[in-house]
Amino acid sequence: MKTSETEKRLERYRTKRDFLRTPEPAPGAVTRAAGEPVFVVHKHDATRLHYDLRLEIGGVLVSWAIPKGPSHDPAQKRLAVQTEDHPRSYADFEGHIPDEEYGGGDSLLWESGTFETVPPGQADAQLARGHLEVVLRGQKLQGRWHLIRTRPRGGKTQWLFFKAKDEEARPGYDVTVERPESVKSGRKQTRGPRKPGVLRKKPVAPSRMKAHPAPSKEQKAPATPEKLLERVWPPMLARLAVPDEAHDETHAYEVKYDGFRAVFALTRDKIAFQSRRGNDLSSRFGRITASLRTLPVSDVVVDGEVIALDKKGRSNFQLLQHTEEGAEQRFVVFDVLWLNGEDLRGLPYEERRARLEKLMASVELPLQASERLELPLSRALLEARRKGWEGIIAKRKDSPYTGTRSGDWLKLKVVAGQEVVILGYLPIKNAQAKSEIGALRVGVRGKDGFHDVGKVGTGYTTSDRRELRWLLDATRTKKPSAVDAAANTETVWVKPKYVAQVRFTEWTRDGRLRHPVFQGLRSDKQPRDVVRERPAPTESTRTAKGVRRAPAQASARTTTHRAPTKASDRTSAKRPERDTEALLTHGDRVLFPDSGLTKADVFGYYRDVAPLLVPVLADRPLAHQQWPAGIEAPGFFRHELSGIPSWLPTLRVRHEGKSLRHVNVKDADALLWLANQSALTLHMWLSHAPRLAQPDFVVFDLDPGTGGWKDLVKVARRLHARLDALGLQSFPKTSGKRGLHVLVPLAPGHTYARALAFANARVAELEEALGDIATTERSVGKRGGRLYLDVGQNARGKTVVAPYSLRAVEGAPFSAPLDWSEVTARLDPHRFRLKTLRKRLEAVGDLFAPVLRVKQTLPGE
Template identity: 85%
Template structure:
């Protein structure tokens, strides 16, 4: 595109901004366009409302769309995208706070960046003119094919739809904006919008709202709209929470509701925005009596059963006189002050103070001041659905966030009613016999079985009357059974059921009807299962067994257990999901020497090193290695015929003896049994299997969702160790600036690993965001020698800054692990003073281990004792 044409397209961008006041780049600062691939970026922009700005490089500028709800990996979610003014290409690297009084005022984070092309390639200008862009995105969060389709003008702006194509990168069960909220440039997560009249914002850096606030709106609905939508919890597994970082509350089984009060007027509405004031008049009246001038509280409407537990089914029949209560669990606004930016702990303290002076039917949610393991036991004992784990330092955000976790002890599921089976009793023709139900999948509704119990006679009659009005000949489910007596209905109603488990073919086992849910829409009903932690690809579709991101230590009879202190001979553990059966045959743990077989087999031909040499090496290093590997899932590289022959990479090994401790870990769609190296004998058993190289997870059981360290993998380029040392020392200095200790080790081959130990409670998402931000800083400072580009042919001979291991299930080579390279080098822990151009990583070999340990001792051991917290933002 000619310069004059580019300037013309950017005129609108220029006239909207005062470049003496905004940090945004002026058009004159345009960068040259690279020849290889066009770029795309997505900005997370907290302006009037939080939204996402998609920008595609077309014709020398960034053609831009504002997407209010952000991108979705679900092809069924077609997101509105309003075309805005073109931006200069230099805007692709912009991140910062636009002054509040300027156009677009508020924080703008670089949420995503990468390259793109059209399908077919090179058609961006033509497809833009036609109004249908089909692009392939290659970013860190967004990948694969996407569509942008123009629909109609809207208020002078072109209105488009942006949605994911059905390809291998599509995911129906993963909200990328929730799971990956961080900037790809800085790692920052939280944003601040502009301060406007009547809108309260946090003081930067304090996490507290200003002491003086403007008066709240006169109408309570306006106040409710200001703090909308409600924050939602994500279904999770216990190893994603930690006592040091989370607080635990009872999970109630009822209707979610938010209440606002201003000047004796109130608004009371459900999560869907339905008014609840008339249906729950007594509760609304009690809330209006709160001793405040204005307030917004979030909570659950419940009905109690005979044992005083919340019971969703009782809530359906208000005429039966079931005792109703409103359980308040969060305080969003109080006396003119917006509290959403405060940490959970402070909001909770203010809530408890407010609720101390109120009476039933209002109550504060019950907080469990117990360790997580005991809290879950208490939930089972008292018949609750489960507990909610909330991060103590988390603000209140209107999204489904990993800061709130649902930990269930009783399985529950929302289902869409697809039809019913008439009752077989001839005298009860006006009743249903059972409901046929389903959930929404990627390609439509899927049948998940029949629900035949849990109904009263009144329920059966009311459901028959309700459903007969929506009868249809064609079933809504894409996999509806044939040759059935089912009366099909339109997918209009949602029911709540409890059940024991999901079957292997994706059906509910022993479902029990709990009631109808007027607060849920059929299109939002999907199979609820624990979301994968960041980067772990969840099982697609609805015909799979539910993923369980947990692990259990299955310690067989005779295995020593250092962590439990139990003597050998205790009952063996069992894999999750397996019914108890016959005990496996047991035998005593063999002596270490008895584990070695075929010790004379040569594994390293040039140096003549044998399996016996490898066995002796791991026996010597076991006291240093087993504390690192205990309770940590491993993958192994085996060379049974020596390194000159093909090797094998495996997570699960065959022929595991009964005495060997194992970990049963849920992977993508299946469970695998990992050897648990809790003692020397377990390590030597692996050595005898010619498992030369051990790759370890970054987390350990039972907290597999919480990494123990962040890892940076520096893979040398053409300049080898010289550039690596320069990059490594720059990284070390930056980590020191942040107050973080770090520990280097050789990879055992050409590279270097830098590990940053963490305190319990960190998530993989947070670790990845931190690592990504530091890698971006290194690339910006040392871009001539280092890059984050994954493609080897695009690196230009530069060192690769790899942070991809900071994901659940990814591994890093364990310290002291041998590598399948002649001379048998090992991954050697280092002191930072050793990371110089003079260091030769190949000098750390099987035969030099003893000399190395005698000289410096175990340099990795101190890392296991360091517990530190990553800085925020």
């Protein structure tokens, strides 16, 4: 279709809208986008809620309004009224159209994907004929669908939209109910336009209405600060959660501090500073209390955390136990409940936060407002790991302050922590320290009493061990407090009177703490309140094809929550409150036949390794090797993948003679989307955007010959010694198959030509010194069984297998970063497999992280 004709088709769209008022995109230059045509469905809350289907045909989005939305039941033929054509740029639109404008109300991007007609390439002809048969490749709508024109009605053409009878048909399944969320933002709820002259209030749950009277400036502060605290008591608590339950559109993120919860009230120049249990803190934290007295208000209640900072500026609960050590203490304020006669608890979080920031603008240390993270969730979690925080708090932007443990505040931890009750101790075995404990026996409360969760043997100072022995000996008892106490134990049992804070790596299958470390005693907690913290249960996400939401991005050191593969597991699986964009489909498909590893196993592996891999791959063009039918079937090597959803970040990169769209793994969801495409092996460029012409590494690829691993180690160590002599750090990793990669990190400013020249010079030296076992000869037939010294990847557009990437070899080995001390004849590269990732990381951590930090310049030749 000619451009002028396309623009003419958009004239109706243009005349209906004032683009100075609506956020909808104005028609621009008409260009045919590369790749398959797109389709989208908008969930549009205008005069009434309906769904707008749009198919890219002839350079525009041909649009239909479907009042009841799509149905997967072929017997349900839904009315679809054709509306004005929309510009191609509308395919990514989501937002609120002003109430007084045409189509006013929320419009969510409910679905997006690509489509093709049956047979292909017939969209214009079928549209003119009045019968479109299309194959949709979306996240919620898949398979064949029909659009059949029936008759005009009131100037608008009436069609029927219904599902074809194919394997994707699902009678009885209501996709609009089961999948209400936006594929772009995750939002579920919409707001339609307010009627003229009527101010529509946002509905509030009855429980919230009772708990929080609307703010009123006529309220009078109670006579004493204690009475004021009683009026707003108790403090709001956060619920332990997984990242899937929060979303950038609906939540704000703050640092989670590792300290002592406290609430402060000021009225009529009198103060009250109390813990969660109502204990007075003013004498214990005198300097902080004195600073709080100077707040520039007549009466106020603020909620926050008393913290102590370590040498790196991180909050550390253990330091609060030892005030004599002089650790810097602060009071971090994260909410304001009452201000100058006004009860603020009923206001949304965002408004309370604005009041708080204004209140704290003029204060000085040791007072400060909690740090808010203006980052996407995935990056906020990575920042928490990088800086060694306990985690982050996700707070719903529209939530009031409730005196309960609420899902409106979510604890997203990157370091596991748990309150435990001290049930006993093991005497120290050192005969010279009989007045000290050796380890604590700790537990948590269950339905039938306290349960033993293990021993805590580390994290103590000598004074800690002595003080705990003195405290616990006064409460000794012959009868164990644990209902499941082990017999024949050396434990000295005590009454469950004291609560401790511990950090640990994970819960074991039998409910024990793995590697717990003592942090200190908690005087603000009572033993009866100490239970095992768990993320709240969530709903099932199973669909007919076993579709599941992506599990939470989690540290590879935390407990794995693998997507179930058995039918019984799938039916009992739970869904978080917010669906993430990445989906697992056909999770029970076996990809590694001999070992029985499935697509769900691969999905779970990449979920666990995402915190380590995303920083490596972000903004770096990728190529992928896919095995959708398993590694015994033919695989595919691709730079550009089809069916990329609109929410997925991409990089448009110019290759020789063409421009390709690469998936940009900027977050865990992008990595999991690739995993669901059976992209087992990820190949990365050596450079990243926006400096694609400047490599970040020089790479040496050592491909063994008939001499095997023994020759490879000899060559690798010779290369390492030479690079050391040149003053360059280098980092080895297995290729995931037989070989070894050696990476030399570079500072910005190097060219590929310089990197390749440097690499060629080094392998020429190796060939001269070890020519009997190593060669630069590219032809396999001419190598004579020698190891191949390959540096061909040091060119723009060439790739190397990414660290931690799986390979299509039985057992699912991955490309494992190594320490040079491991590169010996005893090393077996095949021991680094999907199932051994956790053990590897527990032993050595992330050995690839230093590669991203080192910046060095190649020496002149």
